Structure formats: structure tokens, C-alpha cells
Amino acid sequence: MAGKGILYGLGTGPGDPELVTRKAWRLIEEASVIAYPSAEGGDSFARSIIAEAIAPDVIEIEMPVPMVSGRAPAQAIYDEGASAIRSHLEDGRDVVVLCEGDPLFYGSFMYLLARLRDDFETQIIPGVTSMTACAAAHNHALVARSDVLTVLPGTLDDDALTARIHDTDAVVIMKIGRHLGRLRDLLMRLGLAEQALYVSHASLPHEKALPLSQAPDQAPYFSMILLYKGNDPWI
Amino acid sequence: MAGKGILYGLGTGPGDPELVTRKAWRLIEEASVIAYPSAEGGDSFARSIIAEAIAPDVIEIEMPVPMVSGRAPAQAIYDEGASAIRSHLEDGRDVVVLCEGDPLFYGSFMYLLARLRDDFETQIIPGVTSMTACAAAHNHALVARSDVLTVLPGTLDDDALTARIHDTDAVVIMKIGRHLGRLRDLLMRLGLAEQALYVSHASLPHEKALPLSQAPDQAPYFSMILLYKGNDPWI
Numbered sequence: 001m002a003g004k005g006i007l008y009g010l011g012t013g014p015g016d017p018e019l020v021t022r023k024a025w026r027l028i029e030e031a032s033v034i035a036y037p038s039a040e041g042g043d044s045f046a047r048s049i050i051a052e053a054i055a056p057d058v059i060e061i062e063m064p065v066p067m068v069s070g071r072a073p074a075q076a077i078y079d080e081g082a083s084a085i086r087s088h089l090e091d092g093r094d095v096v097v098l099c100e101g102d103p104l105f106y107g108s109f110m111y112l113l114a115r116l117r118d119d120f121e122t123q124i125i126p127g128v129t130s131m132t133a134c135a136a137a138h139n140h141a142l143v144a145r146s147d148v149l150t151v152l153p154g155t156l157d158d159d160a161l162t163a164r165i166h167d168t169d170a171v172v173i174m175k176i177g178r179h180l181g182r183l184r185d186l187l188m189r190l191g192l193a194e195q196a197l198y199v200s201h202a203s204l205p206h207e208k209a210l211p212l213s214q215a216p217d218q219a220p221y222f223s224m225i226l227l228y229k230g231n232d233p234w235i
Numbered sequence: 236m237a238g239k240g241i242l243y244g245l246g247t248g249p250g251d252p253e254l255v256t257r258k259a260w261r262l263i264e265e266a267s268v269i270a271y272p273s274a275e276g277g278d279s280f281a282r283s284i285i286a287e288a289i290a291p292d293v294i295e296i297e298m299p300v301p302m303v304s305g306r307a308p309a310q311a312i313y314d315e316g317a318s319a320i321r322s323h324l325e326d327g328r329d330v331v332v333l334c335e336g337d338p339l340f341y342g343s344f345m346y347l348l349a350r351l352r353d354d355f356e357t358q359i360i361p362g363v364t365s366m367t368a369c370a371a372a373h374n375h376a377l378v379a380r381s382d383v384l385t386v387l388p389g390t391l392d393d394d395a396l397t398a399r400i401h402d403t404d405a406v407v408i409m410k411i412g413r414h415l416g417r418l419r420d421l422l423m424r425l426g427l428a429e430q431a432l433y434v435s436h437a438s439l440p441h442e443k444a445l446p447l448s449q450a451p452d453q454a455p456y457f458s459m460i461l462l463y464k465g466n467d468p469w470i
Binding site: 011013014016017018019020021022023025026102103104105106107110112117122124125126127128130132133135136139140141142143144145146147148149150151152153155156163165167168175203 | 246248249251252253254255256257258260261287305308337338339341342344352353357359360361362363364367368370371375376377378379380381382383384385386387388390391398402403410438
């Protein structure tokens with residue numbers, strides 16, 4: 001890998017530009033090539049978080065990920081992105097890939113890593129996840145002492161969710177979006193709705209931190225449910 | 236709460252001073268009172284991470300947590316610490332409490348929060364957890380797409396661990412310490428040892444990132460096992 005550039009997978013944290021790590025900020029300021037996914041036809045959330053740190057003459061590789069079902073269209077975009085990144089790395093230029101939250105925690109960075117890590121030195125810069133930022137929004141322990149924590153995608157069906165919620169102490173439900181109503185009904189049936197917390201856009205000016213019972217009917221993409229099942233965790 | 240100081244619970248991240256967020260660093264630089272737990276008779280890991288940012292004339296509240304079993308001795312130390320913090324807050328001085336990793340992710344900060352949050356404005360500054368720093372040490376996705384992630388304390392017995400490992404896609408085992416040998420044997424019996432990764436002191440100069448099969452027989456306190464059970468998560 002001598003003479004080749006380094007591939008950085010860099011977590012930009014949950015949204016507040018001040019919740020970016022010092023290392024990530026420095027690497028972005030020093031970067032000559034950055035790459036990031038964006039919603040097709042829209043902005044890149046990851047880029048918006050660190051926009052202030054980007055040097056004026058930087059080369060930008062945007063990967064407009066199509067918001068359609070099925071994996072093939074997105075994978076084609078990552079193929080293209082990886083190919084553009086590859087040519088910079090081959091020429092000896094480092095490439096910093098921006099990822100909201102942490103690159104290895106439900107991040108799309110893995111698609112680029114899969115395509116490039118065998119051929120180039122890779123370094124991951126971990127970031128603050130939305131999960132702990134959501135707990136911070138409520139000033140409530142996410143998980144304590146010897147608790148078991150389970151992170152569940154809201155897309156699972158009710159039976160799968162019920163079994164896993166039964167078997168743990170603290171629960172984070174991600175990817176809730178249009179499933180919010182169903183998830184709230186489920187937690188009510190399980191007698192757990194009272195303890196459940198809702199957060200959207202954690203750490204951003206328009207953050208919402210509410211009891212789940214007061215959450216809106218439709219949840220945005222950047223939202224989460226936190227549930228602490230144990231007794232008061234404060235003692 | 237007018238005229239009173241603000242209580243900050245501040246995550247210092249996994250160990251590398253550059254993996255502290257910009258916000259945490261700024262708050263420490265500006266702090267006139269900081270508080271932190273330390274191992275009784277030893278250093279404070281949280282303080283060591285941000286030592287460079289501490290102003291020379293800062294007031295420091297050290298809470299030497301006894302390393303003995305049973306909760307009472309530690310709780311007495313948190314009582315004392317909370318009382319010292321309380322008098323600064325009453326006098327209108329902000330207090331920044333340092334916590335390695337994230338304050339609400341298995342953090343001892345909850346003990347102070349429990350004692351103080353009803354009387355003072357509290358703000359949590361989330362930090363990078365050791366969990367994602369350990370995944371970064373291996374350049375390996377912690378969890379991807381619609382996976383279920385389960386975080387388990389290594390102190391659970393084999394049956395409890397087996398049931399939960401069976402029911403999830405990705406596993407983090409924390410608090411492994413003297414349980415490492417037993418945990419490795421268990422994962423071997425479950426046919427999962429090959430996929431398991433070991434990390435200690437993530438992000439520090441003496442970080443060790445090894446396949447679990449090559450891990451030492453005794454794990455230090457700051458160590459973890461990561462297990463990805465799914466198929467190759469890279470596609």
C-alpha cells in the first residue's frame with residue numbers, strides 16, 4: 001500500500017457540529033478529498049454537520065443514494081463512489097468519507113469499506129451515536145450497571161419485537177419512521193408505554209424529546225424510541 | 236434554578252484525547268470546577284484523557300471509588316461527591332463531571348444525576364463509547380442494516396448469555412475481566428469463537444485488537460468482545 005492514500009471512515013456524530021470529535025474535525029480541515037452520501041436530489045446530512053470545517057478547494061465526491069426499495073440501485077451508487085474514491089487513493093491522495101453518527105454503527109460506510117479495504121489502508125474515526133445523544137436529550141440513563149441493552153429496528157414484526165423486549169433491560173428502537181403508531185400500540189399492550197421516551201433530531205436546534213405518549217403520529221427518519229424496563233436506575 | 240450553576244455530565248470518549256468532542260473540550264477549558272471518579276488510590280482515567288484542557292486554577296473534586304464488592308462504600312463516596320458539587324452549584328458555579336465514554340452508557344454519572352437533577356439544571360454532553368471505538372479498532376461493522384444488537388455484561392451466567400446470543404445478530408460483551416476464559420469456552424461451544432473479536436484499551440497507544448482465539452487469558456477492565464453472527468455484512 002506504499003504510496004497510496006489512506007481511506008478514512010469518519011463519524012460526524014448526531015448533528016450538532018460541536019459533537020464532532022477533535023480528530024474528525026482536524027482530518028476534515030486537512031482533507032483534500034471528501035466523500036459522502038446524500039439523499040437523492042437533496043442535501044447530505046453528514047456534510048452539513050461539518051460544513052464549517054471544509055477547506056475551500058477540497059474535491060467532493062457525492063453519492064446520491066436513491067430512496068427506493070431494493071438494494072441494487074443504492075449498490076450501483078456505492079460502486080460508482082468507490083471507483084471515484086479508488087482513483088484518488090491510487091494517486092496517493094487520502095480520502096475522508098463522512099458518516100453521520102458512527103461509521104460502523106448501522107452506517108452505510110460498510111459498503112465502501114467492503115469495496116476498498118483489501119486494497120488500501122483504512123482508518124475509522126468513531127463518532128457519537130444518535131443513541132447516546134437521544135439519551136442525553138432526556139437526561140436519562142440509556143443503560144446502567146449490569147443491564148442488558150438491545151437495539152432493535154422498528155421494522156421487525158410485533159412478535160419478534162415482543163420476544164426481544166421481554167428478554168432485556170433496556171431497549172432502543174431505531175428506524176421507526178412510519179412504524180411509530182404500531183410501535184406505540186405494541187408498547188401499550190405490553191404495559192411499557194409509560195416508560196418509553198421519544199426523540200427526534202437529537203442535538204439539533206429542532207430536537208424533540210417527549211414521552212412516547214406525546215410523540216407525533218409520523219416520525220421522521222432521524223428519530224428513536226428509548227425504553228428503560230428496570231426499576232428506577234438511579235440508585 | 237435562577238442563579239444556580241449548571242451540572243454538566245460530560246463524556247470524555249474511549250481514551251484518545253482527540254476522540255473528545257469539540258463541545259466537551261471547550262466546556263473543560265472554560266470550567267472552573269470539575270469532578271471525576273478515580274480508582275481508589277489511583278488515577279482517574281477520565282481526567283487523564285482531558286488533562287491537557289484543564290485550566291491551571293480549576294477546582295477539582297475527586298471521588299475515589301473503592302474497588303470492593305457491595306454498593307454501599309461506593310454510594311457513600313457519591314454522597315460525598317454530590318454534596319461537594321451541590322455547594323458549588325448553589326453558589327452559582329457550573330460543575331463539569333467527567334465520565335469516560337458516554338455518561339449515560341453504563342456510566343457512574345447516573346449516581347450523581349440521581350442526587351442532583353431535581354435541584355439543578357443538567358446538561359449531558361454525549362461521548363464516543365468504547366463499543367464503537369472497539370469496532371473501529373478492527374475495521375469491522377459493529378452492526379449493519381436491520382440487525383439486532385445486544386450488549387451483554389460478561390458477568391451473566393452461561394445459560395443467560397447463550398439464550399441472548401442465540402436471539403440476536405450482533406453481540407457486544409462488556410465487563411469481561413476475569414470471565415474471559417469462560418466466555419471464550421462458551422463461544423467455542425456455540426461454534427462462534429471464530430467470528431469473535433477481542434479489543435482492549437481501544438484508541439489508546441497500547442490498544443490490542445485480536446481475534447478472540449489469540450486474546451490473553453486475563454482481560455483488563457477496559458476490554459470487550461465483539462461478535463458478528465450474520466453472514467458477511469459487507470454486501
